[in-house]
Amino acid sequence: MASTNDLQLDLDGIDNFATALDGVVGQLNGTGMRLGDEGWLAGDKDLCAALDDFTGRWLKAAPLIDSYAKQLSGMARDCVARFRQADTAMARSAPTTHSGGAGGHIRAVMD
Amino acid sequence: MARPTDWRVLGLDSDPIPQDPDNLYIWAKSYHDYADQVARALSGTNGLLNDPALTGWLGASGQAFKDACLPFPGMLNTAEDAYRGVGDAWDDFSKQIRTLQPQFDSCLNQATTLLQKMKADGGLSDEDALACATSDNDAVMYDRMHAKHMENSSTLGPAGFENALDALSAYRAGFDPLRRQVVDLCGQYTGAKVKCENALNDAADLASKIVKSAGATGTNSMNFDDRFSSRGGNLADLVLSPDAALGLEDSMFPTQGTDPSEISWWWTSLSQPERDKLILEHADLVGALDGIPCLDRDKANRAVLDATRSSVNARIAYLLAHIPPTDGRDYPNPEFDSWNKELDDLRAKQAGLNSVYDRLNNHPDQPPAFLLGLDTAALGHAIVAINNPDTANNVVTYVPGTGSKLGNIAGDISRSDAMVGAAGSGPGFVTSSITWVGYDAPQNIAKDSPFIHYATDAELKLYDFETGLRMTHQGPASLNSIIGHSYGSTTVGFAMRDMGLPVDRVIFVGSPGVGVEHAADLHIDPAHVYIGAADNDPVANLPLAENLTQLPSNALNALGWATGLSDYNVHGPFGQLPYNPEFGAHTFKVAPGALWPPGAAHSQYWVPRSDSLRNIGAIITGNQPS
Numbered sequence: 119m120a121s122t123n124d125l126q127l128d129l130d131g132i133d134n135f136a137t138a139l140d141g142v143v144g145q146l147n148g149t150g151m152r153l154g155d156e157g158w159l160a161g162d163k164d165l166c167a168a169l170d171d172f173t174g175r176w177l178k179a180a181p182l183i184d185s186y187a188k189q190l191s192g193m194a195r196d197c198v199a200r201f202r203q204a205d206t207a208m209a210r211s212a213p214t215t216h217s218g219g220a221g222g223h224i225r226a227v228m229d
Numbered sequence: 230m231a232r233p234t235d236w237r238v239l240g241l242d243s244d245p246i247p248q249d250p251d252n253l254y255i256w257a258k259s260y261h262d263y264a265d266q267v268a269r270a271l272s273g274t275n276g277l278l279n280d281p282a283l284t285g286w287l288g289a290s291g292q293a294f295k296d297a298c299l300p301f302p303g304m305l306n307t308a309e310d311a312y313r314g315v316g317d318a319w320d321d322f323s324k325q326i327r328t329l330q331p332q333f334d335s336c337l338n339q340a341t342t343l344l345q346k347m348k349a350d351g352g353l354s355d356e357d358a359l360a361c362a363t364s365d366n367d368a369v370m371y372d373r374m375h376a377k378h379m380e381n382s383s384t385l386g387p388a389g390f391e392n393a394l395d396a397l398s399a400y401r402a403g404f405d406p407l408r409r410q411v412v413d414l415c416g417q418y419t420g421a422k423v424k425c426e427n428a429l430n431d432a433a434d435l436a437s438k439i440v441k442s443a444g445a446t447g448t449n450s451m452n453f454d455d456r457f458s459s460r461g462g463n464l465a466d467l468v469l470s471p472d473a474a475l476g477l478e479d480s481m482f483p484t485q486g487t488d489p490s491e492i493s494w495w496w497t498s499l500s501q502p503e504r505d506k507l508i509l510e511h512a513d514l515v516g517a518l519d520g521i522p523c524l525d526r527d528k529a530n531r532a533v534l535d536a537t538r539s540s541v542n543a544r545i546a547y548l549l550a551h552i553p554p555t556d557g558r559d560y561p562n563p564e565f566d567s568w569n570k571e572l573d574d575l576r577a578k579q580a581g582l583n584s585v586y587d588r589l590n591n592h593p594d595q596p597p598a599f600l601l602g603l604d605t606a607a608l609g610h611a612i613v614a615i616n617n618p619d620t621a622n623n624v625v626t627y628v629p630g631t632g633s634k635l636g637n638i639a640g641d642i643s644r645s646d647a648m649v650g651a652a653g654s655g656p657g658f659v660t661s662s663i664t665w666v667g668y669d670a671p672q673n674i675a676k677d678s679p680f681i682h683y684a685t686d687a688e689l690k691l692y693d694f695e696t697g698l699r700m701t702h703q704g705p706a707s708l709n710s711i712i713g714h715s716y717g718s719t720t721v722g723f724a725m726r727d728m729g730l731p732v733d734r735v736i737f738v739g740s741p742g743v744g745v746e747h748a749a750d751l752h753i754d755p756a757h758v759y760i761g762a763a764d765n766d767p768v769a770n771l772p773l774a775e776n777l778t779q780l781p782s783n784a785l786n787a788l789g790w791a792t793g794l795s796d797y798n799v800h801g802p803f804g805q806l807p808y809n810p811e812f813g814a815h816t817f818k819v820a821p822g823a824l825w826p827p828g829a830a831h832s833q834y835w836v837p838r839s840d841s842l843r844n845i846g847a848i849i850t851g852n853q854p855s
Contacts, residue, residue, distance in 0.1 A: 128281065128285055131280065131281065131283075131285075132283065135277050135280055135283055138273070138277050139274065139277055155252075158248065158249065158252040158253065158256060159248060160247035160248050160249075161247075162248070162422070164422065164426055165422065165425065165426060165429070167704070168425075168426045168429035168430055168433070169429055170703075170704055170705075171429070171430070171433045171703075172311075172315060172429045172430075172432055172433040172436075174703075175433045175436035175437075175497065176308075176311065176433070176436050178436065178490075178493070178494060178497075179308075179436040179439035179494075180308075182304075182439050182494070183301075183304045183305065183308060183439060186300070186301060186304065187301065190297065190298055190301060193294060193297065194294065197294065
């Protein structure tokens with residue numbers, strides 16, 4: 119069993135991580151995936167096809183990056199909520215357990 | 230400075246290096262800027278992942294979360310590499326163009342100077358001078374000049390003729406080194422272009438790494454998220470192994486019900502050897518997946534077709550060699566009845582399989598056909614495309630109605646061929662028509678067709694198929710249409726009403742109703758809903774329930790809708806009849822059709838050179854029907 123020191127958790131910090139992650143990914147402008155004017159290739163079919171392929175495949179890949187980031191931030195928030203819930207429950211059942219309350223640090227046996 | 234436009238003197242039809250290096254440089258900068266933007270996001274993410282809030286989250290659950298985070302910086306890094314790679318490619322290409330263009334132009338200027346001298350010294354017209362300049366030897370030059378001389382239109386006197394010949398011969402020889410230089414420059418240009426193309430392809434391939442990292446097989450981080458949430462009531466269960474979060478096996482098939490977009494991404498993420506292996510070992514599974522490119526599906530389904538034909542033929546041979554004894558008497562014989570039923574079913578499927586095989590393999594004079602689906606479950610199903618829908622400009626899916634099944638598919642494929650013919654073709658303009666017998670259609674107009682479950686059961690299949698077509702199409706988006714005939718129109722209408730289909734246009738012909746009162750309820754602009762209804766088609770003109778008694782008895786018998794009508798909308802068994810003005814669609818011109826035998830007009834929408842076929846061809850190519 120892990121020691122209580124190993125299990126200290128900064129719930130506010132994880133919450134902030136989720137928010138910051140959303141912000142970082144939000145910097146990526148999805149419309150940036152399609153750049154320039156294909157007319158600049160002066161009708162070269164080979165280059166146009168290669169560019170179309172690149173753009174098409176990255177337009178499919180970009181939402182995956184976005185959704186992956188959202189899943190991570192969502193998971194982090196979900197964990198925070200559940201840990202807070204567990205923290206509250208344990209605080210009620212074990213008065214000697216120290217609880218930081220909402221936004222504090224919990225000490226609990228998690229593994 | 231404006232570039233020269235007439236390159237004929239160097240034997241070129243057009244400018245061999247037409248790109249503007251300034252534009253390409255702007256492009257390079259845009260892609261580099263975007264890569265920088267991704268790099269900033271990556272830097273920010275790395276900072277977050279090293280935040281004490283995360284590094285201090287210990288225990289198995291913290292480790293599981295951090296493991297789930299692991300691929301994310303890699304995704305951003307890959308995106309940065311891809312966009313920087315494309316930026317570098319444009320930058321290099323721009324520099325090459327900037328270097329090569331003046332050399333090309335210099336060659337052309339020198340050649341033009343020579344041409345002018347030939348013209349002046351030889352007393353030639355522009356056309357004759359050009360012919361002389363671009364000829365391989367002096368013979369052409371001599372002929373042209375001699376002709377001028379003989380017709381007295383030459384500005385040279387007789388004495389000047391011979392001298393001019395020598396001078397022009399020397400000029401003509403001056404083109405040779407210029408042309409050799411141009412050939413060399415063209416080689417350098419092609420090399421630069423191929424290098425740019427390869428860089429674009431490499432950067433495109435990097436997108437597959439994202440798919441692999443995120444997972445498209447159903448065992449991705451979404452599952453981790455689900456498990457995390459669903460087990461939140463017990464903190465001990467938050468212990469997840471990294472494999473549970475990110476366990477990806479490239480060879481794992483998407484689970485049933487996986488969205489075609491995920492299937493498409495998954496397939497893209499595989500290497501070619503992996504795809505080939507799956508096609509070889511699991512042809513039936515690959516061939517049935519919406520979202521896999523049509524060429525790969527076709528390859529898989531052709532293998533299925535061969536195997537299925539062999540097994541059906543073998544079973545028929547076995548049955549014929551084991552006929553149950555009948556003693557020649559007419560009495561109930563369940564064993565014989567069962568044998569006979571199986572034989573009839575197999576023979577029908579055999580006919581259908583042979584029809585499909587024939588269209589795929591024996592008609593080199595017709596557009597190529599592709600097999601996008603095949604199975605013998607129930608009455609059997611097949612999906613056959615005329616021309617490759619992944620590369621066509623226009624794609625139409627034809628959904629037949631009552632009586633359609635694998636065994637009867639030959640006639641439906643002919644209708645697809647007719648639509649491709651009606652659409653016309655030309656360089657860079659191809660229409661693909663797909664016969665979609667991918668659902669269990671009603672087989673008896675009296676006993677089956679009044680009921681809706683055939684249509685509702687088909688909705689998801691049709692939606693997935695149409696979505697898959699969008700996912701696998703290459704190049705600019707195609708104009709996608711869908712046409713439903715008879716009960717097939719009901720099937721299409723129900724799918725559009727309940728799920729919305731990713732199509733641009735819809736055509737209903739010989740329709741008894743499509744499940745809605747108004748075209749606007751089909752999740753498509755009513756201006757793109759087209760109706761064909763022959764005057765003598767009893768199905769398309771199915772009477773209102775309250776007027777049922779006025780239906781001619783022979784038509785009533787042929788249709789057999791009477792029992793079904795009472796269960797459905799008073800406008801018709803499947804809602805408002807589409808040809809009614811209240812439906813709000815565009816009705817196109819169709820010949821009245823034959824009156825005899827009853828119902829004949831219902832099957833005449835694809836008659837060669839008919840108004841209806843011509844109009845269908847117009848609609849599926851983006852034009853307006855009459």
